[in-house]
Amino acid sequence: MRMGAALSSSLSRGLERLVDFLTRRPGISLAILLGLAALSAFYAASSIEIQGGRDQLISPDEEYFRHYVSFKERFGHEEFLIAILEVEDRARAAAAAEELARTLEAQVGTDLQAVYARAPGSFFRDRGLLYAPEDRFDAAARFCERLGEIVPEVGLAAILEAVLSEMGRVQKGEFGETDLEFLVRLFRWLERSLEGRPGDPSVDDPFLDVSEPDPLEDYFTSADGRLVLLFAVPARRSGRLQEARGAIETVRGAIEKTRQRFPEQRIGLTGRPAVDSDEMATATADMTRSTVLSFFGVAILFAFAFRSPLRTAAALVTLAVGIAWTFGIATLWPGRLNLLSCVFVVMLVGLGIDFSVYLLARFERERAAGLSMRDATLATLRAAGKASLVGAVTTSLAFYTALLIDFRGLAELGFIAGTGILLCLASAATVLPALLAWLEARRPEGSPRAPSGPWKRDPFRGRTASGAILVVSAAALALSLPAWTRLDFDFNPTNLQARGLESVEYERKLVLGSNRATWFGVSIVDRGGLEALAARRDAFDALPEIGRVESILDALPPDQDGRLAKLRELAAKLPPTNPSRLLPAIDPTACLRLLEEIRKDVRQKMDDALGTTDAAAAIPALERLEAAVVSSIEAHRAAGVDLVGRYESFQEKLDREIQRRVEILRKDLEVERVKVRDLPPFYREVFVGRDGSYCLHVHPQHDPTDPEVLERFVSDATQVDPAFTGAPVQFFHTSRLIRDGFVRASFYALGAIVLVVLVSLRRPLDALFSLLPLALGLSWLVALMELLDLRFNLANFFAVPILIGIGVDAGVHFVARFREDGNAGGAWRLMARSILVAAATTILGFGTLILAHHRGVASLGLVMVLGCACQLAASLATLPALLRLMERRRTP
Numbered sequence: 089m090r091m092g093a094a095l096s097s098s099l100s101r102g103l104e105r106l107v108d109f110l111t112r113r114p115g116i117s118l119a120i121l122l123g124l125a126a127l128s129a130f131y132a133a134s135s136i137e138i139q140g141g142r143d144q145l146i147s148p149d150e151e152y153f154r155h156y157v158s159f160k161e162r163f164g165h166e167e168f169l170i171a172i173l174e175v176e177d178r179a180r181a182a183a184a185a186e187e188l189a190r191t192l193e194a195q196v197g198t199d200l201q202a203v204y205a206r207a208p209g210s211f212f213r214d215r216g217l218l219y220a221p222e223d224r225f226d227a228a229a230r231f232c233e234r235l236g237e238i239v240p241e242v243g244l245a246a247i248l249e250a251v252l253s254e255m256g257r258v259q260k261g262e263f264g265e266t267d268l269e270f271l272v273r274l275f276r277w278l279e280r281s282l283e284g285r286p287g288d289p290s291v292d293d294p295f296l297d298v299s300e301p302d303p304l305e306d307y308f309t310s311a312d313g314r315l316v317l318l319f320a321v322p323a324r325r326s327g328r329l330q331e332a333r334g335a336i337e338t339v340r341g342a343i344e345k346t347r348q349r350f351p352e353q354r355i356g357l358t359g360r361p362a363v364d365s366d367e368m369a370t371a372t373a374d375m376t377r378s379t380v381l382s383f384f385g386v387a388i389l390f391a392f393a394f395r396s397p398l399r400t401a402a403a404l405v406t407l408a409v410g411i412a413w414t415f416g417i418a419t420l421w422p423g424r425l426n427l428l429s430c431v432f433v434v435m436l437v438g439l440g441i442d443f444s445v446y447l448l449a450r451f452e453r454e455r456a457a458g459l460s461m462r463d464a465t466l467a468t469l470r471a472a473g474k475a476s477l478v479g480a481v482t483t484s485l486a487f488y489t490a491l492l493i494d495f496r497g498l499a500e501l502g503f504i505a506g507t508g509i510l511l512c513l514a515s516a517a518t519v520l521p522a523l524l525a526w527l528e529a530r531r532p533e534g535s536p537r538a539p540s541g542p543w544k545r546d547p548f549r550g551r552t553a554s555g556a557i558l559v560v561s562a563a564a565l566a567l568s569l570p571a572w573t574r575l576d577f578d579f580n581p582t583n584l585q586a587r588g589l590e591s592v593e594y595e596r597k598l599v600l601g602s603n604r605a606t607w608f609g610v611s612i613v614d615r616g617g618l619e620a621l622a623a624r625r626d627a628f629d630a631l632p633e634i635g636r637v638e639s640i641l642d643a644l645p646p647d648q649d650g651r652l653a654k655l656r657e658l659a660a661k662l663p664p665t666n667p668s669r670l671l672p673a674i675d676p677t678a679c680l681r682l683l684e685e686i687r688k689d690v691r692q693k694m695d696d697a698l699g700t701t702d703a704a705a706a707i708p709a710l711e712r713l714e715a716a717v718v719s720s721i722e723a724h725r726a727a728g729v730d731l732v733g734r735y736e737s738f739q740e741k742l743d744r745e746i747q748r749r750v751e752i753l754r755k756d757l758e759v760e761r762v763k764v765r766d767l768p769p770f771y772r773e774v775f776v777g778r779d780g781s782y783c784l785h786v787h788p789q790h791d792p793t794d795p796e797v798l799e800r801f802v803s804d805a806t807q808v809d810p811a812f813t814g815a816p817v818q819f820f821h822t823s824r825l826i827r828d829g830f831v832r833a834s835f836y837a838l839g840a841i842v843l844v845v846l847v848s849l850r851r852p853l854d855a856l857f858s859l860l861p862l863a864l865g866l867s868w869l870v871a872l873m874e875l876l877d878l879r880f881n882l883a884n885f886f887a888v889p890i891l892i893g894i895g896v897d898a899g900v901h902f903v904a905r906f907r908e909d910g911n912a913g914g915a916w917r918l919m920a921r922s923i924l925v926a927a928a929t930t931i932l933g934f935g936t937l938i939l940a941h942h943r944g945v946a947s948l949g950l951v952m953v954l955g956c957a958c959q960l961a962a963s964l965a966t967l968p969a970l971l972r973l974m975e976r977r978r979t980p
Contacts, residue, residue: 103466103469103470104466106518107462107465107466107469107521108462110465110518110521110522110525111461111462111465111521111522111525112462112525114522114523114525114526114529115526117518117522118519118522118523118526121409121515121518121519121522122409122519124413124416125408125409125412125413126412127416128412128413128414128415128416128417128419129412129415129416131415131416131419132412132415132416132418132419135419135423136415136418136419136423136424136425137423137424137425138368138372138424138425138430139368139424139425139426139427143156143157144424144426144496144497145426145427145428145495145496145497145498145822146495146496146497146818146822147494147495147496147499148496149494150494150821150825152813152817152818152821153818155811155812155813155817156813156814156817156818158612158813159610159612159783159813159814161778162612162777162778162779162781162783163610163774163775163777163778163783167321167322167332167359167360167361168319168320168321168359168360169319169320169321169322169332169335169336169339169357169358169359169361169362170317170318170319170320170357170358170359170362170594170598171188171192171317171318171319171320171339171342171343171355171356171357172315172316172317172318172355172356172357172358172594172597172598173185173188173315173316173318173353173354173355174314174315174353174354174355174356175304175309175313175314175315175316176352178302178303178304179303180350180352180353181303181304181316181353182303182304182307182316183303183350184346184349184350184353184355185205185304185307185316185318187345187346187349187350188205188318188342188343188346188355189203189205189206189318191342191345191346192205192318192320192338192339192342193205195338195342198323198338199322199323199332199334199335199337199338200320200321200322200323200335200338200339201321201322201323201324202320202321202769202773203318203319203320203321204308204318204319204320204321204769204770204773205307205318205319206306206307206308207306207307207308207309208768208770208771209305209306210306211767211768214759215645215759215762216756217651217655217756217757217759218645218648218651218652218655218759218762219645219646222646225651229654229658232658232661232662232753232757243671243672243674243739244674244679244735244738244739244742245672245674245675245678245679245682246672247742248679248682248683248686249682251271251274251686252682252685252686252689268709268710268712268713269709269712271713271716272709272712272713272716273716275713275716275717275719275720276716276719276720277738277742278720278723278738279716279719279720279722279723280723281734281735281737281738281741282720282723282724282726282727282731282734282735282738283723283726283727284727284730284734304316310598315597315598319770320335320339321773322334322335322336322361323335332361332362332365333365335361336357336361336362336365339357340357343355343356343357356590356591356593356594357590357591357594358590358591358592358594358595358598359591359595362591363589363591363592363595365591366586366589366590366591366592367427367585367586367589367592367942368427370586370589370941370942371427371430371586371940371942371945372430373941374937374939374940374941374942374945375430375431375433375434377936377939378434378936378937378939378940379433379434379437379936381936381939382434382437382438382932382933382935382936383404383437385932385933385936386404386407386437386438386441386929386932386933387400387404389925389928389929389932390403390404390441390444390445390925390929393445393921393925394448394449394452398527399448399524402444402448402520402523402524402527403441403444403445403448403520404441405519405523406444406512406515406516406519406520406523407436407437407440407441407444407512407515409515409519410436410440410508410511410512410513410514410515410516410519411433411436411437411440411508411512413508413511413514413515414432414436414504414507414508414511414512417504417507417508417511418432418504418507421503422500422503422504424500426496426497426500426501427497428497428498428500428501429497429500429501429504431501431937431945431948432501432504432505432508434933434934434936434937435505435508435890435933435934436505436508436509436512437929437933438929438930438931438932438933438934439483439509439512439894439930439933440508440509440512440513440515440516441512441926441929441933442476442479442897442926442929442930443476443479443480443512443513443516443517444516444520445922445925445926445929446472446475446476446901446922446926447468447469447472447473447476447516447517447520448520449472449921449922449925450467450468450471450472450922451464451465451468451521451524453918454467454468461524461525461528465521465524465525468521469517469521471904471908472901473517474848474904475900475901475904476513476516476517476901477513477848478844478845478848478849478896478900479894479896479897479900479901480509480510480512480513481510481844482840482841482844482845482893482894482896482897482900483506483509483890483893483894483897484506484507484509484510484893485506485837485840485841485844485893486506486837486841486889486890486892486893486894487501487502487503487505487506487509487889487890487893488502488503488506489502489832489833489834489836489837489840489889490502490503490506490829490833490886490889491503492829492832492833492836493825493826493829493830493832493833494825494829495822495825495826495829498826498829498886501886502833553969554968554969554970554972554973555969555973557965557966557969558966558969558970558973561864561962561965561966561969564864564868564871565864565867565868567871568867568868568870568871569867571870571871571873571874572867572870574874575870575880576879576880577827577879577880577881577885578879578880578881579795579798579823579827579881579882580793580794580795580881581793581819581823582596582793583881583943583944584881584882584883584942584943584944585942585943585944586941586942586943587941587942587943588941589941607787607788607792607815607816608638608785608786608787608814608815608816609785609786609787609788609801609802609805609812609813609814609815609816609817610783610784610785610786610812610813610814611624611628611783611784611786611805611808611809611811611812611813612777612781612782612783612809612811612813613781613782613783613784614781617782618640618641618644618764618782621639621640621641621782621784622641624784624808624809625637625639625641625784627808628784628786628805628808631804631805631807631808632789632804633788633789633790633797633800633801633803633804633805634786634787634788634789634801634804634805635787635788635789635790636787637784637785637786637787638775638784638785638787639775639782639783639784639785640764640767640771640772640775640776640782643767643768643771643775644762644764644767645762648761648762652759652761655757655758655759656757658757659754659757659758662750662753662754662757663750665747665750665751666747667744667747669743671736671739671740671743674732674735674736674739676724676731676732676735679724679735680721680724680725683717683720683721683724684721686717687714687717687718687721690710690713690714690717691714693710694707694710694711694714764776785814786805786812786814788801788816789801792816798816798819798820799820801816802816802817802820805817823882826882826885827882827885830885830886830888830889833889834888834889834892837889837892837893838892841859841862841892841893841896842855842859845858845859845896845900848900849900849903849904854903854907857899857903857967857970857971858896858899858900858902858903859895859896859899860899860962860966860967860970861895861896861898861899861959861960861962861963861966861967862891862892862895862896862899862959864958864959864962864966865891865895865955865956865958865959865960865961865962866888866891866892866895866955866958868958868961868962869891869951869954869955869958872954872958873951873954876954878947878950878951878954880951881944881947882944883942883944883945883947883948884944884947884948884950884951886948887948887951887952887955890952891952891955891956891959894930894956894959895959897926898923898926898927898959898960898963898964899963899967901919901922901923902915902916902919902923902963902967902968902971903967903971905918905919906971910975911975912968912971912972912974912975913968913972915968915971916964916968920964923960923963923964924960924964927956927957927959927960927963930952930956931952931953931956931957931960934948934949934952934953934956935949935952935953936949937949937950937952938950938953
């Protein structure tokens with residue numbers, strides 16, 4: 089007891105000396121305090137780092153994050169900027185893509201390291217048979233074999249004989265629609281030659297593809313063909329990929345230039361660097377706007393409540409000093425602001441001003457009672473200061489519990505905001521008294537009468553009013569309790585992202601509809617080469633929740649060894665060509681007879697196909713073939729005297745074309761083995777690591793923004809690869825980490841705050857009364873959120889520990905005043921204005937966040953507004969009513 093009394097006496101003397109210095113030397117005090125604020129602001133402006141990436145929010149000690157960092161260090165394509173053109177007119181989209189590609193490629197070597205604007209189509213076309221799908225490869229093999237049979241045949245009649253014999257394949261189902269279409273075009277070419285019309289190779293030549301070429305054939309496109317994708321790699325500096333803002337501006341400048349030439353073309357930019365940069369820019373703009381709005385809103389509210397411009401200015405300067413000091417501490421540690429911690433200024437505007445509200449209200453009452461400047465300040469700090477200290481400690485503890493969450497972004501926010509609360513209290517206890525003393529020293533007429541006296545009306549004078557309030561409060565509590573059993577958590581990441589951001593909208597289009605989506609998992613194969621990679625791919629393909637699996641294997645020919653052997657075998661069967669060989673004389677009668685036989689055979693095949701399901705699919709092509717043969721027969725009969733010459737001309741053209749095609753085919757068959765190092769740079773950049781490792785892109789089978797789908801996807805994938813990583817894995821683990829951490833932090837905060845309140849008030853019943861607004865406010869909030877269909881998410885759940893921290897503030901002040909007067913009505917008249925103003929400033933400060941573009945931040949603001957309103961109702965209605973009834977029970 090003696091030690092406690094000695095400590096209390098020492099603290100009291102220290103407080104008196106501080107008050108003496110502040111009130112008697114306010115100029116020197118302000119110079120010191122404001123000088124520290126100026127130094128803190130300058131230090132922060134010159135040294136604090138602004139980090140915009142989502143990766144900076146995660147603790148580097150987390151195993152899943154280490155896997156992700158390892159992936160990023162080996163593979164750089166997570167940093168791709170992706171320019172996207174939406175396709176309506178394919179020709180115009182191709183022209184716009186060409187313009188954009190040229191503009192971007194001109195910037196390589198400045199802000200861009202590389203640009204991958206066009207798909208390497210020529211690489212695959214030059215090796216077409218190696219990369220052809222299985223059915224097309226088999227069809228090409230059959231064509232080569234038949235061509236080997238036809239080429240040695242010299243002359244048109246021999247070729248028609250070969251065609252007639254080939255028709256036998258139709259009945260066996262070996263002659264497909266493509267083969268029949270080849271014959272259709274052959275006979276149409278013959279018809280034009282017999283009619284003496286000049287041939288149009290794009291229509292007549294049976295060896296040419298008559299289909300219209302796709303203007304976007306040589307560009308990267310989405311699976312549905314509705315998006316054209318151009319990839320740009322930001323320049324690397326100092327051996328690492330730095331913030332890509334310069335590259336982002338370069339690409340956006342190229343996009344704008346393209347839009348000017350193609351105003352109808354919709355073009356956007358996305359990719360991780362663009363999304364991170366845009367989200368940080370949006371968050372900064374949101375926080376700046378919210379800070380300005382809340383600061384001016386608080387100023388207006390404060391001026392209305394205290395009716396004194398000088399008092400209002402003093403409170404705002406006090407708040408600004410506390411915020412400046414907080415910036416200085418944040419620059420010392422952690423030394424940076426991230427997407428989350430940049431919110432702290434808005435929080436301090438709403439919460440830090442409360443200390444000035446309570447202290448100034450008490451100070452004015454003490455001055456109105458006739459106390460001197462020094463004595464009024466001392467009495468204020470001893471009475472209201474103690475309750476403010478309890479409120480500051482409980483609120484800062486609520487923030488500090490975020491340090492227990494293994495999520496760096498929230499931990500840093502918790503430290504900065506918690507420290508800021510204590511610094512705002514320190515500023516209110518030092519700067520505000522010094523300012524008040526300095527202002528009053530310049531008023532020759534002395535201190536003015538307090539402009540904001542107590543409210544005269546006591547709403548709790550009657551027992552009926554108090555009882556009715558308690559009944560309504562109890563009923564509201566009973567109705568709200570079932571809502572706790574239906575609490576749900578929204579893990580959908582798309583419900584958090586900023587509204588209207590181009591990069592976010594185009595990222596969503598990629599995630600939901602593109603084969604180039606950024607929302608995929610990654611599995612890295614370090615050892616075993618391509619064989620191990622293929623085995624890993626097959627293991628993923630066997631899982632039910634796994635969709636498409638991409639790897640460098642997709643850029644290599646399928647069954648390359650088998651195909652190369654087959655191609656060499658086909659090449660050996662091709663006969664040598666002889667451009668100078670002599671062609672036989674034409675017998676028009678024999679040619680007509682063969683044409684008639686072919687027509688009859690085609691008709692017979694059509695009749696036979698009607699009874700068989702397999703052959704019936706060839707009927708449309710057979711009908712076109714019959715019409716072409718009939719046209720050739722009619723052209724033969726109408727050719728006139730020059731019939732032989734026209735046959736000979738056609739025979740020569742056909743022979744030359746066949747031999748030319750044989751030589752082309754021979755080159756196609758003599759291709760070399762494709763190795764990884766031969767592949768175009770884009771594929772090596774994406775799928776081959778800098779250390780020679782390989783990676784697989786593993787896409788979910790269903791919508792990965794569905795939390796249940798995501799959980800099954802990650803669970804399945806980690807069965808194959810425990811080190812499975814990538815964006816969906818990052819989000820899955822981080823979201824669970826945040827939720828579980830928030831739950832723990834809320835319980836820790838509640839336990840710590842209950843302990844602080846018990847120690848400070850020293851009476852369990854008073855502590856219980858002080859905690860009543862917190863308990864009722866949280867319960868009513870949960871019910872109100874259910875009524876409004878508002879769910880907790882990864883952003884707004886942080887409101888829970890904050891509300892726990894500030895929820896006892898009003899209760900502690902009210903109970904402390906009730907202790908002094910022993911009268912609930914008197915305490916209400918004296919404290920209601922302060923409690924209302926303090927709550928209103930908090931609601932106003934957090935309420936400006938509702939205007940934020942980032943939906944997670946906006947939902948945080950909304951939950952804080954609802955929670956503060958519920959706690960305010962409990963503080964100004966339920967708690968005073970309960971204390972009035974308790975007061976009457978003690979009254980004899």
